[in-house]
Amino acid sequence: MFLSETMNQTGAFFHLVPWAVLFPVVGLLLNMAFGRRIGERGVAFVAVTASGLSFAVSVLMWLSLRVHPAGATVPLLSWMTPVNVDWAFRVDTLAVTMMLVVSGVGTLIHLYAAGYMHYDVRYKGDPGRYARFFVFLNLFIASMMILVTGDSYLMLFVGWEGVGLCSYLLISFWFEYDTHGHLSLANALAGKKAFIANRIGDFGFMTAMFYMFAVFGTLNFGQVFAEAPGVAQSHPQAILIITLLLLLGVTGKSAQIPLYVWLPDAMAGPTPVSALIHAATMVTAGVYLIARSHVLYDLVPAAQHTVALVGALTALFAATIAVAQNDIKKVLAYSTISQLGFMVAAVGVGAYVAAMFHLIAHAFFKALLFLAAGSVIIAMERAHHPLPEEGGHEGPHSDDPPDFDPQDMRFMGGLRRVIPVTFWTYLIAGLTLAGIPPLAAFFSKDEIIAETKAAFPLVYWLLVLAAFLTAFYIGRQIFLVFFGKPRSHAAAHAKESPWTMTSVLVVLAALSVLGGLLNWPHPYLAEWLGHTLGEVEGGALNPVVAGTSATIAVVSLLLAWWVYGRRPPESPSQPDPLQRPLGWLFTGMEAKWWVDELYWAVVLNPYVALSRIAAAVDVRVIDETVNDTAWLTDFIGRKIARWQTGFVRNYALSVFVGVLLIFTYLLWR
Amino acid sequence: MVPTNYLLALSAVLFIIGVAGVLVRRNALVIYMAIELMLNAANLAFVAFAAAFGALDGQIAVFFVMTVAAAEVAVGLAILVTIFRTRKSVDIDTLHRLKG
Numbered sequence: 001m002f003l004s005e006t007m008n009q010t011g012a013f014f015h016l017v018p019w020a021v022l023f024p025v026v027g028l029l030l031n032m033a034f035g036r037r038i039g040e041r042g043v044a045f046v047a048v049t050a051s052g053l054s055f056a057v058s059v060l061m062w063l064s065l066r067v068h069p070a071g072a073t074v075p076l077l078s079w080m081t082p083v084n085v086d087w088a089f090r091v092d093t094l095a096v097t098m099m100l101v102v103s104g105v106g107t108l109i110h111l112y113a114a115g116y117m118h119y120d121v122r123y124k125g126d127p128g129r130y131a132r133f134f135v136f137l138n139l140f141i142a143s144m145m146i147l148v149t150g151d152s153y154l155m156l157f158v159g160w161e162g163v164g165l166c167s168y169l170l171i172s173f174w175f176e177y178d179t180h181g182h183l184s185l186a187n188a189l190a191g192k193k194a195f196i197a198n199r200i201g202d203f204g205f206m207t208a209m210f211y212m213f214a215v216f217g218t219l220n221f222g223q224v225f226a227e228a229p230g231v232a233q234s235h236p237q238a239i240l241i242i243t244l245l246l247l248l249g250v251t252g253k254s255a256q257i258p259l260y261v262w263l264p265d266a267m268a269g270p271t272p273v274s275a276l277i278h279a280a281t282m283v284t285a286g287v288y289l290i291a292r293s294h295v296l297y298d299l300v301p302a303a304q305h306t307v308a309l310v311g312a313l314t315a316l317f318a319a320t321i322a323v324a325q326n327d328i329k330k331v332l333a334y335s336t337i338s339q340l341g342f343m344v345a346a347v348g349v350g351a352y353v354a355a356m357f358h359l360i361a362h363a364f365f366k367a368l369l370f371l372a373a374g375s376v377i378i379a380m381e382r383a384h385h386p387l388p389e390e391g392g393h394e395g396p397h398s399d400d401p402p403d404f405d406p407q408d409m410r411f412m413g414g415l416r417r418v419i420p421v422t423f424w425t426y427l428i429a430g431l432t433l434a435g436i437p438p439l440a441a442f443f444s445k446d447e448i449i450a451e452t453k454a455a456f457p458l459v460y461w462l463l464v465l466a467a468f469l470t471a472f473y474i475g476r477q478i479f480l481v482f483f484g485k486p487r488s489h490a491a492a493h494a495k496e497s498p499w500t501m502t503s504v505l506v507v508l509a510a511l512s513v514l515g516g517l518l519n520w521p522h523p524y525l526a527e528w529l530g531h532t533l534g535e536v537e538g539g540a541l542n543p544v545v546a547g548t549s550a551t552i553a554v555v556s557l558l559l560a561w562w563v564y565g566r567r568p569p570e571s572p573s574q575p576d577p578l579q580r581p582l583g584w585l586f587t588g589m590e591a592k593w594w595v596d597e598l599y600w601a602v603v604l605n606p607y608v609a610l611s612r613i614a615a616a617v618d619v620r621v622i623d624e625t626v627n628d629t630a631w632l633t634d635f636i637g638r639k640i641a642r643w644q645t646g647f648v649r650n651y652a653l654s655v656f657v658g659v660l661l662i663f664t665y666l667l668w669r
Numbered sequence: 670m671v672p673t674n675y676l677l678a679l680s681a682v683l684f685i686i687g688v689a690g691v692l693v694r695r696n697a698l699v700i701y702m703a704i705e706l707m708l709n710a711a712n713l714a715f716v717a718f719a720a721a722f723g724a725l726d727g728q729i730a731v732f733f734v735m736t737v738a739a740a741e742v743a744v745g746l747a748i749l750v751t752i753f754r755t756r757k758s759v760d761i762d763t764l765h766r767l768k769g
Contacts, residue, residue, distance in 0.1 A: 646765030652691050 012064040014072040016057060017089045020099060021145045023053040028138035035131025044114035047134035051110045051141050055103035061096045069093065069531040073151055073222075080154075084218055088151035094532040097356060097525075098148035098288055101363045105280045106141050108504045112371050113137065113272035115500030119378050120270055122387055124174055124181060133173060133270070140166035144281055148288060153209050153219040156289065160205065160253065163282045168195040170273040171266045179268050180405060190268035197262035201252015208245035211238070225295040232299045243296050243303035246289060247310065254286030255337045256314045256344055261596055263337055267329040271374030274329060279336045279370050280363040287340070287359055290347040294533055298350065305456065308348025312452075312462035315341030317593070319469035323476065324576070324589035327407050328373050331477050335433065336366055338466055342448050345459050351451035352533050353519070353526045358448055360525075361440035361515045365432040368508035372426040375501055376481060379419050379494035380406035399489035401572065409480040410572040411491060416482040418494045423482050425505040430478050432512045434471035435553040437546070440515030446549055447519070450542040464552065471553040475560025484568025676717035683710035697749055697759040701742065708738045 027050025035043050065071060071092035078086045113133070121127045143166055147159025172191030178184035209219060215231055215238045216224050232239050250256065255263035266278045277283070290297060290307065297304050315338045322334035339362050346355035384400055404411055416423040432439040435446070445467060452460040486492035496502065519525040563577050578586050588594070683706055690703025712731045719727030753759050 644768060646768030648761045648764065649692055649695075656688060656692065 012068050012072070013060045014064055014068075014074055014091050017061060017074050017091050017149060018076050020054045020057040020061075020103065020149065021142050023057065024050045024138040024142040024145070026050060028135045028142070031131050031135045031138070035135065036128065040114075040118060040127075040130050043131045043134050044110075047138050048107065048110045048114060050138050051103060051107040054141055054145060055100070055107050058096060058099040058103045061091050062100060065091065065093055065096055065531075071095075071531070083213070084220070085152055085154050087155060089149045090151040090221060091149070092532040093528050093530075094288075094291060094356070095148050097360070097529065098284075099145065101284075101360055102144045102148060102281045103141065105363050105367050105508075106137075106144075106276055108507060109272050109276040109280070109367060109371065110134070110137060112275075112374075112501050112504040113270070115498050116272055116374055116378060117270065119382065119387070123381060123385065124177065129173070133170075136166055136169050136173070137272075137276070140170070140277060140282070144285075147285055151221060153212065153221070153224075156292070157202075157205060157209065160249075160285060160289075161202070163277070163285065164195065164198045164202070164253070167198070167266065167277050167282060168192075170277060171269040173269055173273070179407065187268040190262075190265040194262040194266050197259045198252045201249045201259055204245045204248025204252070208242045208249065211245065212242050215242070221292065228295050228299060239296055240300045240303055243293070243300055244306065246293060246296075247303065247307055250286030250289055250307075250344065251310065252286075253289075254283050254340045254344060256286070256310050256341060257317060260314060260318065260337050261599060264330055264333040264592070267327070267333050271329070271370055271377065274333070275367045275370030275374070278333070279366040283336065283340055284343065284359045284363070287343040287347055287355055290344070291352045291356060291533070294347075294350075294352055297347070304348050304350065306348070308345045308452070308456050308459045311341045311344030311346070311348055312459040312466070313341070314338070315345060315466040316462045316469070317341075319466045319473065320589050321592050322473040323469055324578070324586055326409050326576075327405075328376060328409050328412075328477065328481065329370070329407055331409075331473060332366070332369050332373060335369075335470065335473065338470060339366065339433075341466070342445060342463060345452060345463060346448040349452050349455035349459065351448060351455075353523075353529050354444065354447035354451050356529055357519050357525055358441070358444035360518065361432070361444040361512070364508055364511040364515050365429045365439075365441060368425060368429040368505060368512055369433065371501070371508065372422050372429060372505055375422040375497040375505065376412070376415060376419065376426070376494075377406050378497055378501075379415070379422065380412065380488075380490045382495050383493040384488075384490035401488065404488060404490065406490065408572070409477065410569070410574075411488040412481045412486075413484040413491055413568060414482070414486040415491055415494055418492070419496045421496060421502040421505060425502075425509040426482065427478060428509045429512055430474045432515075433474050434557055435467060435549055436557075437550050438513075438516055440512050440518075442546075442550065442553075443516040443520045446542070446546050449549055450545040453542075453545060464549070467549055468552050468556050471556035472560050475557040476564050479560060479564035479568065483565055485570070487569065487572050670720075673717050673721040677714060680710045680713040680717065683707075683713065695760050695762050697752070697761050700761065701745055701749075705738060705742070708734055 027046050030046050030050075031043050038046070071090070074089040074091065076087045076089060117130055117133050121130050121133075140163060143159050143162025145159070147156055147163060150156040150159055168191045171194050172188045174181075175188045175191070176183055178186030212224065213219055215235060216227055218224060228239065248259075251259045263278060263283065267274055269278070297307065318334045318337035318341060322331050322338060325331045325334060339358070343355045343358050343362070346352075346358065384404060384406060400411075428439070432441045435442045437443075449460065449463050449467065452463055517524075567577075569577070576586065576590075582589075687703045687705075687707030687710060690706065691700050694700055694703065712734055715727040715731045715734070717727075719725065719731075749759055752764070756763065
């Protein structure tokens with residue numbers, strides 16, 4: 001309290017931080033109340049402004065922190081007083097870094113979605129849902145802001161659940177369709193899957209919080225971290241258990257092994273959702289959680305090793321699957337899981353700055369990849385099935401095959417000529433992902449790989465292999481989508497997206513190119529985060545690692561060109577060129593290593609069987625007992641009803657006999 | 670002064686006549702009269718005891734009984750009139766439609 005008051009006098013704006021949450025809340029309330037009346041432009045204006053003001057607040061926090069790098073705690077409401085949990089905002093360099101990424105990328109994606117959803121709601125035939133989409137999107141920004149600014153594990157958890165809810169709502173936004181627009185339960189099931197997988201992770205998070213409260217007596221970040229070294233002395237196992245349980249939460253939210261399976265299905269949501277929630281921001285919450293808890297993780301090397309190994313295995317595993325997918329968004333989904341694996345591996349070896357650096361770079365280029373992919377899909381869709389307002393006719397274009405899918409890369413090809421802006425931005429994002437210098441991810445990924453090399457050689461090799469596959473699958477995707485000859489009518493006649501969409505692509509492309517400057521050549525980010533994380537590591541480029549990984553990226557891209565670019569497939573039905581040389585390996589990668597099937601066999605089918613038993617018990621035992629009781633009552637009632645003769649004198653007689661009996665009893669007692 | 674036992678015996682006789690009337694007769698009007706007979710048998714017992722013990726409590730109870738009886742007859746006769754209008758009879762054995 002005292003701290004924040006002195007800050008106000010010296011010109012800092014920390015006390016304004018609640019507005020980062022409140023602006024989006026106001027925006028969503030306005031759109032909820034008046035969304036149907038103010039039209040699409042009005043809705044988009046309100047939502048983009050709300051998100052933009054949230055970004056402005058974040059920038060204000062950044063400016064304040066430049067003057068007062070120690071940051072501040074801003075209490076807003078008292079909540080559970082007995083356990084000393086309040087809604088307080090923690091403004092420090094780590095939180096503000098996340099705030100800037102969330103609201104900055106979030107605002108750009110709001111802007112993009114304003115254009116994208118215009119088409120999407122029309123293809124799905126329900127323009128009324130435009131406002132609802134932006135209500136959810138603003139709710140997401142508000143929840144994410146609560147998550148990153150919370151001053152205790154409980155407030156972080158509130159935001160954690162809020163973003164989980166928004167994720168669910170937006171994955172199954174078109175809940176009555178599947179991704180092809182046919183009536184189906186598929187989207188609803190995808191949302192449910194994400195929700196349930198996240199609940200398993202939340203179980204770990206909540207148990208960690210309960211245990212933490214039992215050991216520390218508080219959930220406040222400052223108090224927990226201050227007492228952590230002492231607790232580590234007295235209860236050595238406690239911190240290990242807490243950190244491992246938190247890791248379970250991280251695997252749920254950040255889509256790591258074993259709970260990553262929800263993220264590919266989450267692509268059922270509209271593309272801006274995939275970009276904002278399932279690539280740039282929400283899924284990085286787990287990385288943020290570990291970076292925030294770095295004091296705890298630094299105390300237990302065993303937990304750190306587990307985290308690093310989980311991340312590295314996920315990075316490699318997801319990258320292998322990404323190589324063999326045909327859906328343009330599925331490739332990006334597995335790529336996201338893989339890149340999150342890089343970040344988790346980085347926080348596992350204590351390279352928090354490198355992880356945050358990659359988180360920021362990834363937010364830029366992966367959001368760009370998704371948005372550009374959305375632009376590709378819309379371009380394909382518009383050529384396949386033009387809207388009436390663009391001179392289209394009813395029904396899809398007859399020149400396309402009946403199994404046409406605007407997201408399937410086998411039906412694309414040659415798109416670089418028809419949608420040049422999308423192509424160039426996609427290319428920049430793809431090269432960034434591959435790690436080509438001097439684009440952002442080259443520096444961030446190298447920092448991670450260099451850090452792991454010294455700390456954990458096994459993780460290092462896993463990540464190098466994953467980096468090789470990363471460059472290969474993104475190369476494959478770019479060659480399949482944009483090069484060669486069009487493999488469908490839609491691909492040949494695709495139309496570039498409107499400026500609301502492409503301008504966002506250009507801005508994000510610029511950020512992807514320049515993002516590396518954050519920590520190289522001067523380690524601004526390391527110094528900046530050092531105020532919170534308490535370590536200033538050099539951003540010095542390790543020339544050996546940098547050279548190696550740049551070479552790997554280039555070789556891998558050349559290999560992708562050799563396989564997919566030299567002799568591009570001619571028709572959608574042609575099998576993948578890798579199918580023959582790799583054989584069963586390719587089949588496995590294409591089938592996602594049958595992990596979903598494995599989960600069905602090991603977890604879900606037994607669970608369904610258990611549910612059936614429970615249902616049988618409900619019907620046979622509980623329902624039967626209730627029904628039999630009712631039958632018995634009815635039976636007795638029918639028997640007794642015969643006494644009700646309807647003759648008043650019979651009743652009088654029974655009263656008389658009753659009175660006689662009572663008197664007899666009283667007299668003879 | 671008449672001995673209390675005589676009065677109580679008369680009261681018991683009146684009460685039994687009333688009970689028999691309620692159980693035996695089918696005319697609702699007669700049953701009402703039988704009920705009145707029982708009430709007044711009770712009243713007689715009350716005043717007999719009041720006189721025997723020299724206390725006023727029994728007399729007061731009688732006033733209550735008479736008031737309640739008057740109210741009861743008023744309501745009961747109204748019901749009877751309505752029944753007679755619809756069914757042209759006050760034979761209570763014909764009124765057995767609430768049979769279970």
